[in-house]
Amino acid sequence: MQATLAAGHALHFRDEAAADADRDLPALVFTNSLGTDLRVWDPLLAHLPGAGRRLRFDQRGHGLSDCPPGPYDIDGLADDLAALLEERGIGRAVLVGLSVGGMVAQAFAARHPERVPALVLCDTAHRIGSAEMWQQRIEALETGGLESLAEPILERWFSPAFGAERPAERALWRNMLTRTPLEGYLATCAAIRDADLTEGAAALTMPTLCLVGSADGATPPALVRELAGLLPDARFAEIPGAGHLPSVEAPAAMGRLIADFLKERKLA
Template identity: 35%
Template sequence: MSVELHHTVSGPEDAPALLLGPSLGAASDMWQPQVEALSAHFRVICFDTRGHGDSPVPDGPYSIAELAGDVLRLMDDLGVRRAHYAGLSLGGMIGQWLAVHAPERIDRLALLATSPRMAPAQNWLDRAKLVRSEGTSAVADGVVDRWFTPGFVQEHPDQVQDRRDRVAATAPEGYASVAEAIAEWDIVAELPRVEAPTLVIAGADDPATPPEGHGSTIAEQIPGARLAVLDQAAHLLSWEQAERVNTLLVEHFTAGDRHAAGMRVRRSVLGDTHVDRAEERKTPFSEPFQDLITRYAWGEIWTRPGLDRRTRSCMVLTALTAHGHWNELGMHVRAARRNGLSADEIGEVFLQAAIYCGVPAANKAFAIAQEVLAEEA
């Protein structure tokens, strides 16, 4: 019987849904480095697997099919008919099961630091037995040792300790029952049935699910799957290489419809009034250009997580000033305000531009911005 999973939801309600499945010994907060970047484009749903975090801890045994059934119940409860899915380790196993057995519910799929089979089974049964007898703290150090590279541990000891404490706080019955489910996990023969466009991300330094034999097997078995191997990344690569993972996930999940993704960002940055006006003025002659800027300027560049929108606005204001694109400047002053820049910060951008783009250009930019800011006052 399925259980009601604890979960959090962020991002626009009308955006495509994206489910994030956590690792064994972790809860939804392990996706903290991804949520802000992904919520700019998706309705992000982070959940705690049964037996973990704030989700119920029913008595075992569990199976991966049951854990996936919990996710399907969550989707039903939220009114989500179809969603993108990204899962790391255990979360990736759940994602594989969903893509094979409930393909009508999964749009695009990302599988991080995971495997289609985690032999030998006895290792997992032994771990479950240890946790039941001595508690989850008995395995916490060993788990976290596999999660991060030595360099990351040395540079970020507080973060590593926090992750270790969260593993230790996991309910022993929940952890042990999931470990027993992993002992029985083997979906290799069924992977060719996956229809969802799939991205596989593996860590080059991952001792738990090294690329060879784990991520590589998934990529070989799923038709058209892409494998990305990240250097300086162990098992919890979404934490250690957050920016690289964010870029890969955004690119993968927006690839299905760049125009729709671009239009969401365009409306968020420029405002519905401006975009609606541009759409109303669109003609058969200008439509290809409107499509171009929506797909590439807004769908390819503005959707990238590598820079926040405040920074992108600063760069756009500077570029427009440098090239004298005065017809566009007022629109992007308004956009900069929507992206969180204050009037004083916009002034600082133009002062900087005065040095590198020329005083006359900055003078013109100040005049245009002053008019726009006065209208909004």
């Protein structure tokens, strides 16, 4: 296991590169979604170009990373990412962010545009839901815990076909969700509740690929398309049949879109 300290708390990560990796390419750096950890990217990796370096990590309050007291905010989560990149000696990175991880990627890119040659924003937006919706979810979770909302969350994460055809896998993702530290989950909900990245979107001039599963119940295609419309150099694409976690449900299709985007921009 690999770990480093960011603002005094431990972050679990995996920093991987083939022996013949092209060191001139920017690293691919992945940021996970609410209720998952770095394993959410496992199915996708085999479908991406293999020439460069790949860094994944568990955001604070998730996976094996520390769970400091909340609430969190998106800028603080972006600071965690900055500290990790500094510790690993990564100067330039293509950020691949999923859901709240995509918000973190946007915040980091807004503050360090020279370090981000491109963005891949997956099932995310400039603003996700309303403050009232997130506050209601926080209060429900404080009362009933993650088990009480696990099924509605999974229905947004995955299409009905995924549960019908791959029930054992769905059970594992349910376990990951419900075993997330409640304090970390709630603190990250608060970060999403309080985040509105609309104003800064126009400053993200780097090439951006905005992806979304066509069956995403958390950040629907119309919302992700709206994000793409705010960005000066963005491309929008839907992944047919996938829910909120296309890296799990449709990794080959997602990988093709990312690979084509990176090759077109000479980043892979």
